[in-house]
Amino acid sequence: xxxxxxxSPSLSVQEGRISILNCDYTNSMFDYFLWYKKYPAEGPTFxxxxxxxxxxxxxxxxxxxxxxxxxxLSLHIVPSQPGDSAVYFCAASVAGGFKTIFGAGTRLFVKA
Amino acid sequence: NAGVMQNPRHLVRRxxxxxRLRCSPMKGHSHVYWYRQLPEEGLKFMVYLQKxxxxxxxxxxxxxxxxxxxxxxxxxLRIQQVVRGDSAAYFCASSPGLNNEQFFGPGTRLTxx
Numbered sequence: 645x646x647x648x649x650x651x652s653p654s655l656s657v658q659e660g661r662i663s664i665l666n667c668d669y670t671n672s673m674f675d676y677f678l679w680y681k682k683y684p685a686e687g688p689t690f691x692x693x694x695x696x697x698x699x700x701x702x703x704x705x706x707x708x709x710x711x712x713x714x715x716x717l718s719l720h721i722v723p724s725q726p727g728d729s730a731v732y733f734c735a736a737s738v739a740g741g742f743k744t745i746f747g748a749g750t751r752l753f754v755k756a
Numbered sequence: 757n758a759g760v761m762q763n764p765r766h767l768v769r770r771x772x773x774x775x776r777l778r779c780s781p782m783k784g785h786s787h788v789y790w791y792r793q794l795p796e797e798g799l800k801f802m803v804y805l806q807k808x809x810x811x812x813x814x815x816x817x818x819x820x821x822x823x824x825x826x827x828x829x830x831x832x833l834r835i836q837q838v839v840r841g842d843s844a845a846y847f848c849a850s851s852p853g854l855n856n857e858q859f860f861g862p863g864t865r866l867t868x869x
Contacts, residue, residue, distance in 0.1 A: 650798075678857060680860075685862070685863075686862055686863075687760070687762075687847050687849075687860030687861050687862050687863050688799070688847070688860045689860065690857040690858070690859070693857060733798060733799065742804045742811055742812040743801050743804070743812060743814070743815070744789070744801065744858065745801065746791070746798045746799040746800075746801075747798050748797055748798035749798050
């Protein structure tokens, strides 16, 4: 039972363009969402988060959008850089809960 | 402030042996989480611990797997009588509290021959 789904296993984008990574969730109790970035042979690193009381959170080149009615969130990276090439995990949790549920990840390739 | 530390980074075991994976959380973090990542899959939650207490182990297989986070020392994930299917990357994360982002260690890659 995949509660957090990232349906695109990979995405290829030209340097300077926008990268859009998508994530869908099924559990309406989730109210805190995070994006992590992972390079090979390293652990995931936290990128950006959003609470369900917001629909947008921005941090530099990274913006996360949340559509609660559609149970959908997306991560926008603009402009994309070759160093952004990594696997991006979407994650969700319930306030006061213990588990963070991760999606399967999307591998982003940014071509120079 | 050192990050989350895991050792060993790579561990090779033969079927039937025991694997012990260690995790030292970031300074000041009392919440520890263990995840497993199988090839081409996402991170699967295994267990959440606070000092000396297992809070949620719903993601841990019922047999052969155990975890602890003693008052002193690192958190340990122990896998007894390993089988080939246990081969995976095991990540530990820590946080200062609930509803905070988790900081991940570099992982331990377990290979069972």
